[in-house]
Amino acid sequence: MGADARIGALLRGARCAARLTQTQVGDACGYSASAVSRIEGGRMSVDYPTLLKFAAFLGIAPEQLRASAVPGMTNVATVAGGCRSDEEDEVRRRELLTGVVAAGATVVVGAGPASAAATPVDADLEVALFRLPEAEPVALPHLVGQVAAARRDFCATQYARLGQTLPSLIATATATRDAASGRRREEADLALARSYVLAAELATKRHSDAAWVAADRALAAARCSGMPVAVGEASRQLAIAMRRSGRSTAAVHLLTKEAEDLDASRDHTGAVRTTLLLTGAYSAATGRDRSMALSLLEEAEREAGRRPAVQGFFTVEASRTQVDVYRIGVLNALGTPDEAVSVAARLNVDRMPTAERRARAWTDVARMWNALGDGKQTFTALRRVEQEAPQEVRRPSLRALTAGLLYGPTRIEGVREFAARTGALAA
Known part of the structure; x- marks a missing residue:
């Protein structure tokens, strides 16, 4: 049986076990029912990232998918559970390099010579991780100090420079950790965890599957450091990767469990807990669990009101303003952007401490107006994103939003120039 047929049988079996129709699967993954039928029958090839989308929706483990795509491939766990030995980490690095990068970045399953290979969104970062x-x-x-400087680059949306410095920073942190012992090793693991957290955040910005690997390694190093705050940071990044692959329920479970383990009465751990709750609220909203989303949001708002915002740990601060930004995002994800208009009206974006957070706030406002069909207000918000962070507005999701305005029914002055400037319009 060829690779296409093996994968098709795997997808069909999972769909039938879940009692889903081909239409339901297609709607969730962006394909027609007839296309799903051809994929299941082995008559249509799709690239590996697309297969991962199908697998995530159908509850198929990546190891099963890789085993079907490339028979005999070694299965690799994707979630860190503790400290690994150097030998185990090296073996795992080689397995991931041959399994995930080779299959995900350069192989189109079942494709002939004329098929184009998939290109990773951020190849340099992905290769550097392995x-x-x-x-x-x-x-x-x-x-x-190096980790702090990298964090400042992220907060200032200097993504290009951060992408260039992260590989050497992670390598230096790894070498320092390996050469240390006792308490110094734990402190080096903390620095390494935060380096990988930044790598995960950058990969997420660029819609790269490298976010999974970076978040996994961040969590492993964080657990070795013994620092609850670092574990919270890394868990948040892993949950975001889970959510983006369609596992919203699992992401909420991870976030709420980690939040329960943190002491809400202390400023630092309490701030981390608040941030986990906010991310959990958005994750629940993407899964259309309105009750859970609003419940976590309200709990986060109560936590944020009990203490001043604590900065220096997360790139997201636990403040009332941040809660409002998340509320807009939650309501957008739940399909009720009209409920977010009053929140946006009272939002004081200038109070947010970093360019990255201000740009994210305007991004959520832009998405709100776009969902409401107000192209002019959407464009106004997008221009505010550009003012705050020129590199942010070049993200794939924002280029897609800009393209929607450009080719939409309403003519908006300045959109074509904006699209050309930000990469949404090919030169």
Whole structure:
């Protein structure tokens, strides 16, 4: 049986077990029912990232998918559960390199020579995660300073520069951790976890599957550091990767469980807990669980009102303003953007401390107006995103939003120039 037929049988079996129709699967994954039928029958080839989308919706483990696509491929766990030995990590790195990157970035399952290979969104970062550059250990204060500088680049939306510096930062943090012992090793693991968290956040911005790998490694290092705040940071990134693959319920479960383990009475852990609740609320909303989404949002708002915002840990601060931004995003995801208009009216974006967060706030406002069919207000919000963070507005999702305005029924002055400037219109 060929690869297409094996994968088709796997997808068909999972769909039937879930009692779903081909139409339901197609609607969820962006395909027609007839296309799903051809895929299940082995008569239509799709690339590996698309297969991952089908697998996530149908509850198929990536290991099963890879085994069907490339028989004999070693199964690899995708969620870190604790400290791994250096030997285990090296084996896992090689397996992931040959399994995930080779299959996901360069193989089109069952495709002939004329088929184009899938291109990773951020190839340099993905390759670096599996083959780090050589680096020497450094003094811990110097490493901590490097991590802080990288975090500042993220908050200032200097994504291009961050993408260039992250591989060497992760390599340096790894070398420093490997050369240390005792408490110094735990502190180096903390720095390494935060480096991988930044890599996961950057990969998420660029819609790259590298976010899964970076978040997994961040969580492994965080658990080795013994720092609850770091575990919360990494868990949040892993939950975001889960949510983006269609596993919203699992993401909410992970976030609420980690939030329960944090002491809400202390400023630092309480702030982390609030941020986990906010991310959980949005994750529940993407799964259309309105009751859970609003419940977590209200709990986060109560937590945020009990203490001043604490900065320096997450790239998302736990403040009332941040809660309002998430409320807009939650209501957008639930399909009730009209309920978010009053929230947007009272939102003071200028109070947010970083360009990245201000740009994200305007992004949610733009999506709200777009869902309401107000192209002019959408464009106004997109221009505010550009003012705050020129690199942010070039993200794939925002380029798609801009293209929608450009080719929509309403003519809006300045959109074509904006689209050309931001990459939404091909030169």
